[in-house]
Amino acid sequence: MNLHMVDLVGQYKTIKPEIDEAIHRVLDSGHFILGKDVKDFEAEVASYLGVAHTVGCASGTDALQIAMMALGIGAGDEVITTPFTFVATAETIALLGAKPVYVDIDPKTFNIDHSQIVKAITKKTRAIIPVHLYGQSCDMDPIMEISRKHNLPVIEDNAQAIGAEYNGRKLGGIGMLGCISYFPSKNLGAYGDAGMVVTNDSALAEKVRMIIVHGSKVKYKHEILGVNSRLDTLQAAILRIKLKYLDRWIHARKEAAARYNKLFAGTNVITPFEASYGRHVFHQYTIRLKNRNAVEKHLAEKKVPHAVYYPIPLHLQQAFRTSEAVEGSFPLAEQAAQEVLSLPMHTELTEEQQSYIAACVLEATRR
Numbered sequence: 001m002n003l004h005m006v007d008l009v010g011q012y013k014t015i016k017p018e019i020d021e022a023i024h025r026v027l028d029s030g031h032f033i034l035g036k037d038v039k040d041f042e043a044e045v046a047s048y049l050g051v052a053h054t055v056g057c058a059s060g061t062d063a064l065q066i067a068m069m070a071l072g073i074g075a076g077d078e079v080i081t082t083p084f085t086f087v088a089t090a091e092t093i094a095l096l097g098a099k100p101v102y103v104d105i106d107p108k109t110f111n112i113d114h115s116q117i118v119k120a121i122t123k124k125t126r127a128i129i130p131v132h133l134y135g136q137s138c139d140m141d142p143i144m145e146i147s148r149k150h151n152l153p154v155i156e157d158n159a160q161a162i163g164a165e166y167n168g169r170k171l172g173g174i175g176m177l178g179c180i181s182y183f184p185s186k187n188l189g190a191y192g193d194a195g196m197v198v199t200n201d202s203a204l205a206e207k208v209r210m211i212i213v214h215g216s217k218v219k220y221k222h223e224i225l226g227v228n229s230r231l232d233t234l235q236a237a238i239l240r241i242k243l244k245y246l247d248r249w250i251h252a253r254k255e256a257a258a259r260y261n262k263l264f265a266g267t268n269v270i271t272p273f274e275a276s277y278g279r280h281v282f283h284q285y286t287i288r289l290k291n292r293n294a295v296e297k298h299l300a301e302k303k304v305p306h307a308v309y310y311p312i313p314l315h316l317q318q319a320f321r322t323s324e325a326v327e328g329s330f331p332l333a334e335q336a337a338q339e340v341l342s343l344p345m346h347t348e349l350t351e352e353q354q355s356y357i358a359a360c361v362l363e364a365t366r367r
C-alpha cells in the first residue's frame with residue numbers, strides 16, 4: 001500500500017487546473033513580491049478568521065519573531081510558553097535575546113497547562129505564547145484572564161490550527177497577536193515557505209507591516225529595525241485558491257480522525273482527546289502508546305509512515321539547555337515525548353488505508 005504522512009501531490013491533483021492557472025498568471029505579471037494577490041489573500045484570511053488585520057510574511061517562524069519584535073521584546077525579557085512544541089516557538093524568543101520560560105502541559109490536550117502559568121510569571125515576563133498543538137485550541141479563557149490581570153500580551157502560535165475554534169471563535173484573533181504558518185504540510189499549505197501575523201490592534205498591525213520591510217513605511221526611510229520577510233506573490237496566489245477549500249479539507253481530516261477513533265475503540269491505544277470547547281482541525285492525529293518505540297519499529301517494517309512530534313522537549317534541546325532545565329523539570333512534556341505517535345493524516349486518506357494503518361498499529365501493541 002502506498003501510504004504518505006501527508007499527500008501534497010494527491011491534493012494538488014484535485015485542484016491542478018486552478019493552481020496552474022494562478023501560477024502562470026503571476027509569472028506573466030512579472031510581480032513576485034507582495035502586490036495584489038498578497039493584499040487579496042490577507043483580506044480573505046482576515047474575513048475567514050474574523051480578525052481586523054493580517055500581514056503576510058515569509059514563514060511561521062518569522063511571524064513569531066516579528067510579532068515579538070512588534071511588542072518590543074528583547075534582551076533580558078522572559079516569554080512564557082510550552083516546552084512541547086516545534087523549536088520555532090522558543091527559538092525566536094531566544095534569537096531576540098529573551099528567555100523562554102516553560103510551563104508544563106496538560107497531558108490530555110498536550111497544550112500548555114494554564115493553571116501553572118501564574119507561578120511562572122516574574123518581573124521580567126513580557127508575553128505568553130500558547131501553542132495550539134496538533135490543531136486543537138488551548139483553553140483560552142483562563143489564559144486571557146491571566147493576560148488581562150497581569151497585563152501580559154498573548155501571542156497565539158497558530159501554526160498548526162488555522163480554522164480551529166475556541167467556543168465558536170476562530171483561533172488567531174483571540175490573543176493580542178496570532179501567528180500562522182503556511183508551510184506546505186500545514187493544514188493550509190503553500191508550495192514553499194509562507195506565514196502571517198494577525199491582530200485586531202491597528203497600531204501593532206502597522207508596526208508589523210513596517211518590520212517585514214526593513215522597518216520602513218517609505219522606501220529607504222527606516223524608522224525602526226526590521227527584517228526582510230515578505231509573502232511571495234506566487235505563494236499568495238496559490239494560497240488564495242487553497243483557502244477556498246480549507247473548510248472542506250478540515251472536514252475530510254475530521255472524518256479521517258473519526259474513522260481512526262472507531263478503529264482504535266476498545267483497544268489500549270489512547271486516541272486524541274477533543275476538548276468540548278474547541279473545534280479540533282487535526283493537523284496531526286496523535287495517539288499515545290506505552291510501548292511507542294516498539295510500535296514505531298513495527299510500523300517501519302510494515303512501511304507505514306509515522307512521526308514523533310516532538311521527541312525532545314525544548315528545555316532539553318542542546319541549543320537552549322540551561323543549568324536550571326534538567327530532566328524531570330517538565331515531567332508531563334517529557335512523558336508525552338516518549339509516548340506520542342502521529343499517524344498519516346491528510347485530506348486524501350482513504351478508509352482502506354486507515355484500516356491497514358490501524359491494523360498494523362494494533363498488531364504491534366499486542367506483541
Ligand SMILES: *Cc1c(COP(=O)(O)O)cnc(C)c1O
Nearest residue numbers: 059060061086088159181182183
Ligand atoms: C510549523 C510551526 C512553526 C513554524 O512555521 P514555519 O512556517 O515552518 O516557519 C511554528 N510553530 C509551530 C507550533 C509549528 O508547528
